[in-house]
Structures are given as C-alpha cells and as structure tokens.
Amino acid sequence: MALILVTGAAGGLGHNTARALADEGHEVVVHGRNRARLTDAGDGARWKGALLGDLSDLDEIHDVARQASEYGRFDAVIHNAGVMRSPAVATVNTIAPYVLTALMDKPGRLIYLSSSMHRTGSTDLGRLASGTASYDDSKLWVTALALALASRWEGTSSHAVDPGWVPTRMGGPAAPDDLTAGHRTQTWLATHRDVTPRTGGYWHHRQTQEPHPAAQDERFQAGLVRALENHTGVQLG
Numbered sequence: 001m002a003l004i005l006v007t008g009a010a011g012g013l014g015h016n017t018a019r020a021l022a023d024e025g026h027e028v029v030v031h032g033r034n035r036a037r038l039t040d041a042g043d044g045a046r047w048k049g050a051l052l053g054d055l056s057d058l059d060e061i062h063d064v065a066r067q068a069s070e071y072g073r074f075d076a077v078i079h080n081a082g083v084m085r086s087p088a089v090a091t092v093n094t095i096a097p098y099v100l101t102a103l104m105d106k107p108g109r110l111i112y113l114s115s116s117m118h119r120t121g122s123t124d125l126g127r128l129a130s131g132t133a134s135y136d137d138s139k140l141w142v143t144a145l146a147l148a149l150a151s152r153w154e155g156t157s158s159h160a161v162d163p164g165w166v167p168t169r170m171g172g173p174a175a176p177d178d179l180t181a182g183h184r185t186q187t188w189l190a191t192h193r194d195v196t197p198r199t200g201g202y203w204h205h206r207q208t209q210e211p212h213p214a215a216q217d218e219r220f221q222a223g224l225v226r227a228l229e230n231h232t233g234v235q236l237g
Contacts, residue, residue: 001025001026001027002021002026002027002075002076002108002190002191003026003027003029003048003071003072003073003074003075003076004021004026004027004028004029004074004075004076004077004078004190004191005028005029005030005031005051005068005071005074005076005077005078005107006018006021006028006029006030006031006078006080007031007051007055007064007077007078007079007080007081007096007097007100008031008032008055008080008081008082009030009031009032009038009080010030010032010033010034010037010038011037013080013113013163013182013183013186014030014078014080014081015043016182016183017078017080017183017186017187018030018043018046018047019043019046020183020184020187021187021190021191022043022046022047023046024187024191026191027048028046028047028048029047029048029049029050029051029068029071029074030047030049030050030051031050031051031052031053031064031081032050032051032052033052033053033054033055034052035050035052038050048071049071051064051067051068052064052067053067055081055091055092055096056083056086056088056091056092056096057091058091058095058099058232061095061096061099061100062099062103064100065099065100065103065104066103068100068104069103069104069105072105073105073106073107073108074104074105074107074108075107075108075109075190076107076108076109076110076111076189076190076191077100077101077104077107077109077110077111078111078113078186078190079096079097079100079101079110079111079112079113079142080113080186081096082113083135084135085135087131089133089134089135089138090127090128090131090133090137090138090141092138093135093138093139093141093142094128094133094138094141094142094145094228095128095228095231095232097112097142097145098145098228098232098234098236099232099234101145101149101236102234102235102236102237103234106153106155106156107156108155108156108157109156109157109158109159109189109190110146110149110156110157110158110159111146111158111159111160111161111186111189111190112142112143112145112146112158112159112160112161113142113160113161113163113186114139114142114143114146114160114161114162114202114211115135115136115139115162115163116162116164116204117135117136117139118136118139118140118142118143118162118211118212118215119136119140119211119212120136121134121136121137121138121139121140121141121212122134122136122137122140123140123214123220124137125141125223125224125227128141128227128228128231129227129230129231140212140214140215141224142160143160143202143211143212143215144214144215144216144217144220144221144224145221145224145225145228146158146159146160146202147160147200147202147211147215147216147221148218148221148222148224148225150199150200151199151200152236156199157195157198157199158199158200159189159195159199159200159201159202159203160201160202160203160211160215161185161186161189161202161203161204162202162203162204162209163181163182163183163185163186163204164181164182164204164205181205184205184206185203185204185205185206188206189203202215
C-alpha cells in the first residue's frame with residue numbers, strides 16, 4: 001500500500017486516477033480548489049485526505065505544499081492539475097508543479113502530466129515571466145522539468161505522461177482517445193515495481209515515446225530551472 005497525492009482530482013483524469021488507486025487499496029490524498037467538488041460524487045470516504053488550493057495563485061500553491069507536508073513523505077505524487085485556456089496556463093501547468101516539487105519532501109516517484117501538444121511548444125522562456133505562454137509552451141516546460149528531475153534526485157524517479165486526447169471537461173466530448181486508458185499509465189507508474197526505464201521516461205499508454213528534443217536537452221533543462229527559481233523565488237535544491 002502506497003501513500004499517493006493526486007493534484008486536480010475533483011474531476012476528469014485526476015479523479016479517475018485517484019479512484020483507481022484507492023480501489024487498488026492505496027492511501028490517496030486528493031487536491032482540488034473546492035472541498036465540495038472533491039466529495040460530491042460520494043468519494044469522500046475513499047480518500048486519506050484532501051488538500052485545498054487554487055494552483056493559479058502562488059500564495060495558495062505554497063499553502064497546498066504546507067498542507068501536503070502534514071502527511072509526511074509521499075510514495076508518489078501525480079501532478080495532474082492543468083488548464084488549457086487561461087491567462088494562468090503557465091502558473092497552473094508548470095509553475096505549480098515546480099513549486100510543489102521544490103517545497104514538498106522528495107517522494108519516491110514523480111509523475112507529471114504532459115500532452116502531445118508539447119511538441120509545438122516554444123523554448124522561449126521569456127514567455128514564463130511575461131505571462132504570454134501558451135498551453136503548448138507550458139506542457140513542453142513541464143515535460144522538460146520532469147526529465148530534468150530524473151537525474152537530479154537519487155532515490156526519486158520522475159516521468160512525464162501524455163494521457164491522450166480524452167473526453168473530459170478539458171478535452172471536450174468529441175475527444176477521440178480512450179478515457180480509461182487516459183489514467184492507466186499514471187497509476188502504473190505510481191505503483192508498479194518494475195518500470196523500465198526506471199526514471200526519465202516520456203510515456204503514452206504505457207509505451208515510451210520520444211518527446212520534443214528540448215525536453216531532453218540538459219542546457220534547456222538547466223535554463224528552465226533557473227527561470228523557475230528566479231520567477232518564484234523558490235530554489236529546487
């Protein structure tokens with residue numbers, strides 16, 4: 001039995017991921033902006049606990065990290081929360097996972113939600129501070145962060161996952177991919193004993209793929225971490 005945090009678990013892929021892990025017998029802590037949404041589906045009894053906070057607000061991101069610290073070290077953290085059309089797209093999709101990672105105890109496993117759209121993201125990190133980042137940019141950056149961490153912390157594995165274009169509120173009802181397959185890779189990476197590669201994979205439906213070259217570029221990864229440190233005032237360590 002593992003202790004696992006899933007962010008953005010009030011609905012969609014995050015909710016499905018959290019339910020699947022709880023059904024497997026794991027202790028699951030869920031995060032959302034609103035407690036009612038985390039429990040209104042009758043799932044409140046499934047969860048080990050709930051963290052509340054708006055990941056588009058830097059102060060609230062810090063508070064979510066503080067709440068998480070009350071549970072001690074997680075075996076796995078799944079950074080699922082994301083937005084597609086918002087002025088805060090970089091904050092929710094890239095900055096929040098970075099700050100939570102930097103402030104929380106190092107878990108055994110880190111899983112970051114990416115997207116196939118990261119392949120059209122920009123390497124212009126000036127967009128991070130200027131607030132002009134697109135969804136594609138934010139997903140390239142969080143993918144690069146995941147792969148940067150793969151070699152940074154001994155004892156912690158780190159992976160990025162493209163869940164596919166699935167019919168959630170974000171993806172829309174016409175999305176062609178399989179909703180159930182959209183969370184299986186995350187649950188597998190969080191709990192399976194024999195994942196190959198152990199760390200540093202970019203995954204789609206439990207198969208590794210080649211991400212955007214910049215995501216694997218050590219110079220870009222280092223520049224991204226510096227930009228995030230400068231923007232947030234939080235050191236990765």
